[in-house]
Amino acid sequence: MEKIKLIICKTKEEIDAIAANIIAEVLKENSKPVLGLATGKSPLGIYENLIKKYQAKEISFKTTTTFNLDEYLGIKKDDHKNSYDYYMNENLFSKIDIDLKNVYFPPINLGDHPEIDFKKFEDKIAEVGPIQLQLLGLGTNGHIGFNEPASPLNSRTRIVDLTPSTIASNSIYFKSKEDVPTKAVSMGLNTILDSKKVLLVAFGKEKAEALKTFFALKQFNESLPMSALWNHDDVYIMIDELAASTLDQHSITKHLIK
Ligand code: GLP
Secondary structure: OOOEEEEEEOOHHHHHHHHHHHHHHHHHHOOOOEEEEOOOOOOHHHHHHHHHHHHOOOOOOOOOEEEEOEEEEOOOHHHHHHOHHHHHHHHOHHHOOOOHHHEEOOOOOOOOOHHHHHHHHHHHHHHHOOOOEEEEOOOOOOOEOOEOOOOOOOOOOEEEEOOHHHHHHHHHHOOOHHHOOOEEEEOOHHHHHOOOOEEEEEOOHHHHHHHHHHHHHOOOEOOEHHHHHHHOOOEEEEEEOOOOOOOOHHHHHHHEOO
16 A cells, blocks of 8 residues: 555545544544644544544544644733634534543643753653554645744654744734734654654645645655655545645556545
């Protein structure tokens, strides 16, 4: 089986259902599942499907541990609703049976030596992990987590500067562009590559360019953080037809599984 497996569906809803099924399998196969979770618009439908499966008693999260990819740094108090912590509670955690003691975010209340806080987060992943499935969205500039272009392949959890294009994309959630944090704490590319399986979802034509570059590159290049996934053995890339609209057929044939 190819390391990179590409699934193209007509609609986002089809992807949401397939992705939720893959995650449900991980939950069923493991007595103590460990999931890496993502935020943004893209995973919302997947979370809705997982909640339905939980309500139908098909899956339980009682013994699951989760690690989120990233969190804003220096978010204003009255913008708390834009924090990823809030997002996860609203869109998943408050609606399932997960024990909040087993929910982890990259640390943002940093001490004098942030590297110690980041190491603790990484150590926790190593202790309960590896992450069995890491869910990823995709930035229009090819970022994964908040690993912006020029992120090194060996990067681990750290403070990152957001690029102007990411700040502009994320400003729709804030009152004004000036309110968008300019920094975040993100798992590194290397942290992501440590997970056993990666599932990246991307929808819409604004993601098409990054995907086209990914399949053209065929190896890691710092200009496109997503290209780190060429160094992983088990990656699902699940996209809708709009995101796939500019892909070169020749470069994707052997990766296509649907
Ligand atoms: C943010 C997040 C990423 C996410 C990306 C795409 O920058 N840090 O983890 O994948 O946005 O978001 P969306 O799914 O809303 O397009």
